[in-house]
Amino acid sequence: MADAARRIMTPEEFFAWQRDQDELYELIDGHPVPRHRMMTGASLQHDQATVNIIISLGTQLKGTPCRPTTADVAIRTSIMDLRRPDVMVECAALVPDTYEAREPKLVVEVASPSTTAVDRARKLEEYKRHPTLAYILLVETLKPQALLYARQGDAWAIATFEGVDAIIDLPAIGARLALAEVYEGLTFAPRRNVATGA
Structure with missing residues (x-):
C-alpha cells in the first residue's frame, strides 16, 4: 500500500490495483485512500439506514x-477522483465486470460523526460536478433528518426533511423515500432541552 499511496494513479490503474486489495479504497487526487480510514468503521445506525435505503429503492425500481x-461501485467525480457513496442509483444498462457507475442519478451519503464534515464539503462539491446526477442526499443517523440537493438546470435546490413522517420525492428516478422506512429499526437519543439543560 505504501508504494501505491506515493504514486499518482489514473482511475484505470486504480481499478486494476483495487482488485488485489482486501478493503475498499477511494481515489483522491490520484492517490488511493482506504474508505474506512475516513469512517472509522460504520455504526449499526449507519449500517441499518444504508440497508433500509437500498431495500426501499430496490423494491421501487424493480x-x-x-x-x-x-x-x-465507484463514481468518477473528476479526472483523478473516485468516490464510493453509501448508496447510488445507476440508470445505465448493466455491464459485467465494470467497477464504476456510468449514468448515476442519485448518490446517498449516510452520515457518521467522522465523515460529516467531508460529506458536506469536498464530496458534496465533487458530486455536484457530475453531469448525470439529479440528486445528492445526505442522511443523518443521530436524528431523523435528511438534506436533499436536487439539480435544477445549472443550479442545485436544497430541501430539508425532518421527522419520520417526511417523504422525499425523487421523480427523476421514479421513486420516493419515506423517512419512516429509512429509519426503521433505529433509535435516537433523547434531545436535550436547551432552555432547561435537561
Missing part, C-alpha cells in the same frame, strides 16, 4: 432501467 448499488 423492472425499471435504474437500480441501487452499494459502496462497491
